[in-house]
Amino acid sequence: MKLYDHPRAPSPRRVRIFLAEKGLEVPRETVSIEDGGQLQPAFLARNPAGTVPLLELDDGTRIGESIAICRYFEALQPQPSLFGQGAVEQATVEMWNRRVEFDLLLAVFAAVRNAHPAFAGRALPGPVPVDQLPALAERSRGIAERMCDWLDRHLAGQRFLAGERFSVADISLLVGLDFARVGKLRLTEGRPQLLRWHTEVSARPSATA
Amino acid sequence: MKLYDHPRAPSPRRVRIFLAEKGLEVPRETVSIEDGGQLQPAFLARNPAGTVPLLELDDGTRIGESIAICRYFEALQPQPSLFGQGAVEQATVEMWNRRVEFDLLLAVFAAVRNAHPAFAGRALPGPVPVDQLPALAERSRGIAERMCDWLDRHLAGQRFLAGERFSVADISLLVGLDFARVGKLRLTEGRPQLLRWHTEVSARPSATA
Numbered sequence: 001m002k003l004y005d006h007p008r009a010p011s012p013r014r015v016r017i018f019l020a021e022k023g024l025e026v027p028r029e030t031v032s033i034e035d036g037g038q039l040q041p042a043f044l045a046r047n048p049a050g051t052v053p054l055l056e057l058d059d060g061t062r063i064g065e066s067i068a069i070c071r072y073f074e075a076l077q078p079q080p081s082l083f084g085q086g087a088v089e090q091a092t093v094e095m096w097n098r099r100v101e102f103d104l105l106l107a108v109f110a111a112v113r114n115a116h117p118a119f120a121g122r123a124l125p126g127p128v129p130v131d132q133l134p135a136l137a138e139r140s141r142g143i144a145e146r147m148c149d150w151l152d153r154h155l156a157g158q159r160f161l162a163g164e165r166f167s168v169a170d171i172s173l174l175v176g177l178d179f180a181r182v183g184k185l186r187l188t189e190g191r192p193q194l195l196r197w198h199t200e201v202s203a204r205p206s207a208t209a
Numbered sequence: 210m211k212l213y214d215h216p217r218a219p220s221p222r223r224v225r226i227f228l229a230e231k232g233l234e235v236p237r238e239t240v241s242i243e244d245g246g247q248l249q250p251a252f253l254a255r256n257p258a259g260t261v262p263l264l265e266l267d268d269g270t271r272i273g274e275s276i277a278i279c280r281y282f283e284a285l286q287p288q289p290s291l292f293g294q295g296a297v298e299q300a301t302v303e304m305w306n307r308r309v310e311f312d313l314l315l316a317v318f319a320a321v322r323n324a325h326p327a328f329a330g331r332a333l334p335g336p337v338p339v340d341q342l343p344a345l346a347e348r349s350r351g352i353a354e355r356m357c358d359w360l361d362r363h364l365a366g367q368r369f370l371a372g373e374r375f376s377v378a379d380i381s382l383l384v385g386l387d388f389a390r391v392g393k394l395r396l397t398e399g400r401p402q403l404l405r406w407h408t409e410v411s412a413r414p415s416a417t418a
Contacts, residue, residue: 048359049308061297068304075296087284088270095277099258128355135342146337150257 003028003069004046004054010109010179012053013209014066017171020206022077026055039127050126067097070168082168089162096161096169103147105176110140112183141185144176152191160197166204174201212237212278213255213263219318219388221262222418223275226380229415231286235264248336259335276306279377291377298371305370305378312356314385319349321392350394353385361400369406375413383410 005012005028019026031037031052039050047054047064055063055072063069074083084093113119114137124130151173154161161169177198180187188195201207214221214237228235240246240261248259256263256273264272264281272278283292293302322328323346333339360382363370370378386407389396397404410416 055300057297061301063297063300063304065304065307068300068307071303072296072300075299087281088266088272090284091264091272091277091281092270094280095272095274098274098277124352130348130352133342133344133348136345139339139342143333143339 001026001058002056004031004043004052004056005029006031006033006052009033009052010105010175011051011066014171014175015053015055015069016209017174017206018070018082018168019073020209021080021082021166021171021204022073024073024077038125044127048127067168082166082171084162084165084167089165093162093167093169097167097172099147100151100161100169100172100176104144104151105172105179107140107144107147108176108180108183108185111137111144111185112179113137114140116183137183141183144180144185144187148187148191148194152194155193155197159200166201170197170201174198174207210235210267211265213240213252213261213265214238215240215242215261218242218261219314219384220260220275223380223384224262224264224278225418226383226415227279227291227377228282229418230289230291230375230380230413231282233282233286247334253336257336276377291375291380293371293374293376298374302371302376302378306376306381308356309360309370309378309381309385313353313360314381314388316349316353316356317385317389317392317394320346320353320394321388322346323349325392346392350392353389353394353396357396357400357403361403364402364406368409375410379406379410383407383416 003015003026005016007030031043033052037043038052044050046056046062049064051064053064053066053069055069057063063072071083074081084090113123114132115134120132121129123132151161158164160166161173177187177194188198212224212235214225216239240252242261246252247261253259255265255271258273260273262273262275262278264278266272272281280292283290293299322332323341324343329341330338332341360370367373369375370382386396386403397407
């Protein structure tokens with residue numbers, strides 16, 4: 001088994017944190033995104049989406065998409081559960097993970113990729129050039145800010161996003177908040193509950209994975 | 210238990226198809242999106258995201274987000290499995306469902322909501338007005354078209370998106386392709402494998418749920 005990885009990109013970090021929480025070690029190979037390694041024919045043959053992370057199993061099966069990779073490991077080793085146990089908790093984790101993905105993580109990605117000079121002509125991942133839309137960057141910053149207002153209220157009532165147990169939704173939020181700094185978005189400022197949550201989750205050993 | 214629903218919006222349709230495939234019936238209440246019912250205080254108190262579908266359990270627990278609702282029912286009644294069985298199939302379903310969501314379903318939503326006059330000032334769901342970005346509509350049409358090129362190649366090798374078994378990823382794709390017509394996107398045209406797939410999946414009894 002091999003995990004195609006990158007030490008600074010946000011999506012591979014989600015998988016590394018997930019693995020660290022499970023206490024799993026997986027052989028990793030860094031794809032040199034700096035040199036466009038994820039868009040070279042050799043890698044595109046493995047993952048036509050042109051994205052890392054990608055998990056390759058020994059029989060050649062390939063799993064792309066961070067959360068799909070995480071689900072593979074959840075099924076292999078259910079404990080500690082990071083997708084929830086039982087119907088209600090599983091649904092609650094899925095709900096908060098999706099809310100955080102759509103209105104925070106993807107919004108932060110859009111805010112950074114449509115504005116930062118490093119992503120000129122690459123506003124979306126993948127092999128096809130996509131022009132930046134500065135108006136979308138601005139709109140996305142607003143979406144992320146409003147989502148964090150909601151999360152700040154939500155976290156006033158509970159320790160983690162989906163309740164009293166740490167879950168994959170917390171991983172998505174941590175990666176989103178930290179990557180937001182690339183776009184000079186300091187989303188915990190003025191949001192005491194979100195800051196309390198961020199401080200606690202950042203102190204977990206997995207945060208540095 | 211009650212499912213807040215709408216007969217023509219695409220996201221509630223995902224849940225209805227899912228329930229029909231499981232052979233489950235759930236009491237439903239239509240939210241009058243035409244009159245902004247999903248943005249009224251009574252509904253926002255139930256789901257601050259201001260979106261349908263929403264599932265309310267008898268103990269007051271509320272589950273938003275289509276796929277989170279589907280996961281609740283998958284856990285309640287695992288057969289027939291629509292999220293896959295075993296680690297590899299579960300991960301494969303998750304991967305294709307996400308690819309279809311991000312680069313087809315969300316792209317189609319963005320294409321329609323950023324261009325169609327019915328969504329002026331409401332380019333995103335939720336209680337906060339969001340201006341349309343015509344350039345984003347155009348970009349999103351291109352993303353959806355390119356994704357369908359990939360799906361057409363992918364479906365040449367297999368019956369359904371995640372293999373030989375129908376899954377939630379197929380539901381997401383069906384809803385995306387059908388909703389695309391609102392934006393005058395005819396995504397099966399010139400794509401024989403995608404058309405073959407669409408014809409077969411549209412003939413399932415669940416497609417009219």
